[in-house]
Amino acid sequence: MRAAIFLCGFSVLAATSCFAKSSYPDWVQSSIDVADTVLKYEEDYDAAVLLEESHIEYRGRGEIEETVRRAFHVFDRDGREFATLGIPLSSDEKLTKFNGWIVYASGKVERLKKTDLVEIAVDRDKLKSESVMLQLDRSESMREGTVFAYEYTVSRNQIFLQSGWCFHWEIPVALSRLSIEIPKNWSLQSHLFGADFAEKRVNGSVHIWEARDLDGVEEEEFQPFRSLITGNLVYSVYPDESDLSRYPYLVFRDWKSVAQHMDAVHSERIVAQTALRQKAASLAAGSASQWETVSKICEYAQSVNYLAVAIDLNRGGGYIPEDANRTFETHAGDCKDMTALARAMLKAVGVESYAVAAQIGKDSWVHEEWASPHAFNHCILAVPVGPDAPERSGVVEHPVYGRLLIFDPTTKDAAPGVLPHYLEGRKVLVCSSQDESLLSLPIYGPDVNRVVRHVDAEIDGFGNLIGSLEESNYGANAQRLRKLYRKLKRDDFEDLIRGWIAHGTREAAIEELVCEDFFDENRFDLKVKFAARRYARIMNRGEMLLFSPVFLSRIQWVPPVDEERKTPYVIGSRHLEETLSIALPSGYSLDAFKEPQDLETEFGVFSMELAFGEGRVDVTRQNSQRYTTVPVANYGDVVDYYETISRAETSKLVFKREG
CATH class of the missing domain: 3.10.620.30 (C8orf32 fold)
Known part of the structure; x- marks a missing residue:
């Protein structure tokens, strides 16, 4: 299958030579000519950027013209989302040119025109807006090996002379190019962040930055801000004194x-x-x-x-x-x-x-x-x-x-x-x-962003769990829970709480739910009476009782270990403090359990203590994490941390019937 796709990609190159140059401009052909450089990515990605280019010309008196060119190589049907585009326009902007092309693997070329764009009002549900979005969606036309390319030019009058550019996409990029043309006697200042790979050259009054053969920056769980893990350029253009006196540009130097x-x-x-x-x-x-x-x-x-x-x-x-x-x-x-x-x-x-x-x-x-x-x-x-x-x-x-x-x-x-x-x-x-x-601004510490919970529960002779919990949420936890409580209908919020309890049990039901919002204290309290069927397993005709001592907010998901982490891992601040008391059905005594392992790392501390009394189990659990950005090289430490906690929280207690 992969070999077929590989040959399909090259068929574009072979077939397009049969078409007249008028089918599409030279830049599209140049993009197709480098398609072979991105085929190495097809196993891991659904598409690649052959070209992303923007040429911005500052003409003076507030006049700016920008021409954008993009070309995408679609490896398979899952990459068809890249055959869409949106051109935002405000009241001071005008689309002066648009052309697009779909180049199929067979060599067939479909031309796209300005009339194919659909104008959509921005924020249609709002009271007033002067912005529109010109949209085009040809995703359903995409096949394996298809190239989707377009260019457009927008003219505008603008008092701002600053902007930014990101070299990376979530898919690989063969060539990313930004060029800025400024009038004589104007100056330009730029800064690169995480983009030491970008090459700059100056050709007269045109400043050009290029980057080639960039891997895609994928979205991963708990990664930093995208701008901190991609290559970015920011710049400021400064007019000379003559132009500043003739037009109200806004210039910021500090x-x-x-x-x-x-x-x-x-x-x-x-x-x-x-x-x-x-x-x-x-x-x-x-x-x-x-x-x-x-x-x-x-x-x-x-x-x-x-x-x-x-x-x-x-x-x-x-x-x-x-x-x-x-x-x-x-x-x-x-x-x-x-x-x-x-x-x-x-x-x-x-x-x-x-x-x-x-x-x-x-x-x-x-x-x-x-x-x-x-x-x-x-x-x-x-x-x-x-x-x-x-x-x-x-x-x-x-x-x-x-x-x-x-x-x-x-x-x-x-x-x-x-x-x-x-x-x-x-x-x-x-x-x-x-x-x-x-x-x-400060970052919440675990002392601010915390949950304090007490649970009283009982397991009956059939393994069903009946209990009540009281929980106080502070910090971000309180804000998120408060927002859901205000946004959702009562039944929907109750379903949310029931699903949370059912995540660590089975077939949970809410018998009573009371919420108290201490808004000024940034605290949100829950009081819940609940039941869960067949929480504990009754084995050997009632001779053995098996269950986990933790069922609320336990860590069952751990970061994947079978994939190579590509971006740093961000651990948020939080603190959980829980006491749990579970009464057992009469006639059972402890047979086996594994002592939980306490943890103390640079980003988190975990402890769990079990105490066994007559007919009951008492659990004290604490998990305190500090905001930390963990480098990719230390990702294994994160995995080990969560795996250790997960083993402790999902471990089973085994009781046997006495006598």
Whole structure:
């Protein structure tokens, strides 16, 4: 089968020579000509990138033209997802050219035109958006050995002169090329991260970076941010003084200039009018301290309905909030709007605050060396607080402002003073005229992100398990559970808890479920009465009783050992503390068990103690892990750690009938 595919790939090369040059341009032929260099990957991947190229020309007066070319070689049907594309366009962008080609293994060529693109509104469920996506999906046309290629040109007017480039894909790349053309007397500064393999050359006013024959960067469980394991380029273009005087470019040479700019565009939007000032005053009335005032206003900002808005992005619209008075009237807005509303209300009652630029999601392009608002996709709030503010994860120490409350008004799952878990460890920028560096937010330790659980259970004469548990969740655990509790219907949430119990038992049923949310403490409690049929095995006509002493949150999955790890392994902070008491049916005594092995590693500590009394088993279990990024070379240590815990938690206790 593999040999057939190998020959199929080369049939493209043979057949295409029969076609006229007009079938497709030379760059597509050049991409096909290097197809043999990626065939070595077909055993491990479903497709490969033959070419990814972008040529960006800065023409002055804000005019920019970008031409993108991509070609994919599809090895098999599972690689057909790469025969799709999406071209995002904002109000200041225009698609001036599009052409595409499907080159089949037989040599047949299918031409794609601009009219084949389908325009889809971005965020169709939102109130307003000026962005669209031009989409094309030809995945169903893909066969073994097919090449899918396209090129398009977009022109835009833009005040920003910074961007980034990733050389890697999740599939192999034969050639990745970025070229930037700038006017005479302009300059360019770039930084490479994890891309020492990239070659740069300068041809007159054109700066070119190339990388060849790159392995795919696959998605693996518990890996770092993608930008930390791929080769990336970031750059800034600087016009000369003449062009700067003729067009309002935004130029950033350091983080201080970014902070000052963002502070300026936000400050003019937080001037409260009468209705907003009155609302702020009513919220602050009766507060016993500044912290209480700040908390009330933050909680009000949280009540605003989240609404994504994408307007005039190339001219800074993505960073400019709606006027706070308008957000107050509509009670709707996005992250920057909600932040501006909170700041306007705080200002109205005499409390200083700042907008904070952050990045959330599965990646991070925030680098100390590259000062750019493009590094961020989220806006939150910072408030200097006094000694009356509690010691909480969301109150951090800043080198300029002292104690700062870091608060995200878009979350409904974390109270003021609690750092949302998705901001842990992120580098953020406090936007003010005084700040000139990034601030690193803390990462929850196991003392914050913990679960404390007590279980009382009983096994009857048929091996059925009946019990109750009380559990307190703190930190990220509380936020995630709270979010599910609020989002799901009662029956669905109960199904979730039942599935969790059934994961370590069989045929679990929930007899009673009580949830208590201690929101201000970032704590979420569960009280559950449950039953599980045939949890313990009755053997030899009742002569023996066999069961595992751990059934909740036990580690049954361990990192795979049969595959070579390619990226570092990230272990998150957590702490589990559990006491479990299981009453046995009468007439049984301990026959055999294996003493659990305690563990102490650089990233985690595990212990489990068993005590056997008359007619019962008492289990004390603790597992405490510290946030650690484990290098690929030490992946075996991670596997050993989890395998040892899994053996302890899934081991069986054997009891025999007395007499």
